[in-house]
Amino acid sequence: MxxxxxxxxxxxxxxxxxxxxxxxxxxxxxxxxxxxxxxxxxxxxxxxxxxxxxxxxxxxxxPVEPLLFDKLYHINVSEIMIPPLMILQTISVYEAVTTLFMYDVGSLYVKNEADELIGVLSRKDLLRFSISATAPEKTPVAMIMTRMPNIITITPKETILTAGTLLSRHEIDTLPVIDPEQPKKVIGKVTKTRIMDFFIQAGHDSEHPSF
Structure with a gap:
C-alpha cells in the first residue's frame, strides 16, 4: 500500500x-x-x-519506504495487541479512577461476573461524571460507562489499518480485541498510542537495522 x-x-x-x-x-x-x-x-x-x-x-x-509501508499495514492486530485491564461493574467510580491512574491507561474495560465485556470506562466518562455528580465512592462504574452495543470492537485477525480506521472514524482511543468465537470475551486491546509506537519503532528499525 x-x-x-x-x-x-x-x-x-x-x-x-x-x-x-x-x-x-x-x-x-x-x-x-x-x-x-x-x-x-x-x-x-x-x-x-x-x-x-x-x-x-x-x-x-x-521516510517510509513503500514496501515497508505495505508490510506494516497488513500486520494483524494480534501481533501488536496488549493485555486488557478489566474491572467489575460493581466497583465504585473512585476505585476506577485509582486503578486508571495507577496503571496509567486511558480506558478500563468493564466486565460482569461471567467475565463478559459489558462496557468501557474512559477518561472522558470520568470527566463528565466529575463535572455533574458527587459521591464517586458510592457510584458504581456501571452507572457511567459506555455500554454494549455502543462499543466498537475488533478481532485479532483484522489488520492494523482496519484498527486505525475504526479508531479514527469513531473518534475513540481504544478497541477491545475479542475472541471471534466468543464476542463477549476480551483477549486484548489495541490503542492509538500502541499503533503509533509500533509504526515509529518499525520506521526507526528500518533506518537503523541491527545485525
Missing part, C-alpha cells in the same frame, strides 16, 4: 505551512476536516506527521 496522491499533497501542505491545523489543511482541498480524518490518522500513525494539541500538524521528516 503506497501513499495516495491526496496524502502526498497533505504532506507537502504541512511542510510548507507547519504548524497547521487540520481545518486549515482541509480548506486547502475544499473539503471538511472529517473527510480527511482517516488520511491524517494514517500519516500520524506512520510517523510522517506529528500532531500537537492546540498547535497543529508538523512534518517529521521520517
Amino acid at each position: 503506497e501513499l495516495t496522491p491526496r496524502q502526498m499533497k497533505m504532506i507537502e501542505i504541512v511542510k510548507e505551512h507547519q504548524p497547521i491545523s487540520g481545518e486549515a489543511i482541509a480548506k486547502q482541498f475544499g473539503l471538511s476536516r472529517a473527510t480527511l480524518r482517516n488520511d491524517l490518522s494514517i500519516l500520524t500513525m506512520t510517523g510522517l506527521l506529528d500532531a500537537r494539541p492546540k498547535v497543529g500538524y508538523f512534518y517529521t521528516g521520517q
Whole structure:
C-alpha cells in the first residue's frame, strides 16, 4: 500500500505551512476536516506527521519506504495487541479512577461476573461524571460507562489499518480485541498510542537495522 496522491499533497501542505491545523489543511482541498480524518490518522500513525494539541500538524521528516509501508499495514492486530485491564461493574467510580491512574491507561474495560465485556470506562466518562455528580465512592462504574452495543470492537485477525480506521472514524482511543468465537470475551486491546509506537519503532528499525 503506497501513499495516495491526496496524502502526498497533505504532506507537502504541512511542510510548507507547519504548524497547521487540520481545518486549515482541509480548506486547502475544499473539503471538511472529517473527510480527511482517516488520511491524517494514517500519516500520524506512520510517523510522517506529528500532531500537537492546540498547535497543529508538523512534518517529521521520517521516510517510509513503500514496501515497508505495505508490510506494516497488513500486520494483524494480534501481533501488536496488549493485555486488557478489566474491572467489575460493581466497583465504585473512585476505585476506577485509582486503578486508571495507577496503571496509567486511558480506558478500563468493564466486565460482569461471567467475565463478559459489558462496557468501557474512559477518561472522558470520568470527566463528565466529575463535572455533574458527587459521591464517586458510592457510584458504581456501571452507572457511567459506555455500554454494549455502543462499543466498537475488533478481532485479532483484522489488520492494523482496519484498527486505525475504526479508531479514527469513531473518534475513540481504544478497541477491545475479542475472541471471534466468543464476542463477549476480551483477549486484548489495541490503542492509538500502541499503533503509533509500533509504526515509529518499525520506521526507526528500518533506518537503523541491527545485525
